[in-house]
Amino acid sequence: MIEDMLIIGPGLVLVRRRRWWLWSVILVYLPAMWVALRVNPTYSAIGTIFVIWLVLLIIAVIRAALARCPRCGNYFHMHGPTFLLLRHCLHCQLFLKADRAG
Numbered sequence: 001m002i003e004d005m006l007i008i009g010p011g012l013v014l015v016r017r018r019r020w021w022l023w024s025v026i027l028v029y030l031p032a033m034w035v036a037l038r039v040n041p042t043y044s045a046i047g048t049i050f051v052i053w054l055v056l057l058i059i060a061v062i063r064a065a066l067a068r069c070p071r072c073g074n075y076f077h078m079h080g081p082t083f084l085l086l087r088h089c090l091h092c093q094l095f096l097k098a099d100r101a102g
Helices: 002-039 043-065
Strands: none
16 A cells, blocks of 8 residues: 555656646736736737737646546546546546545
8 A cells, every 4th residue: 555655646746736737827817917917008918928828728738638647547637538627537536635645
């Protein structure tokens, strides 16, 4: 059991890190738009910030979607074409914080 957690732990850290990046990019949207409006209220500045944010969002979603489960090797958040940002593997039901359980 402990050996399993030593193998699974680094994989779950990677999955959590990718989820954290995705949520960070999502949460940055409104403050970035507010700053863009304050600094330069033209549509070109807002459009540029939006395009940059959209590219970062696409990259973060792809990285989170393609994170593999350390136990079963399947995609952690994807089952077929469905991307669900749940707290467990959609295949083997490994909990996101299984390596932290006491």
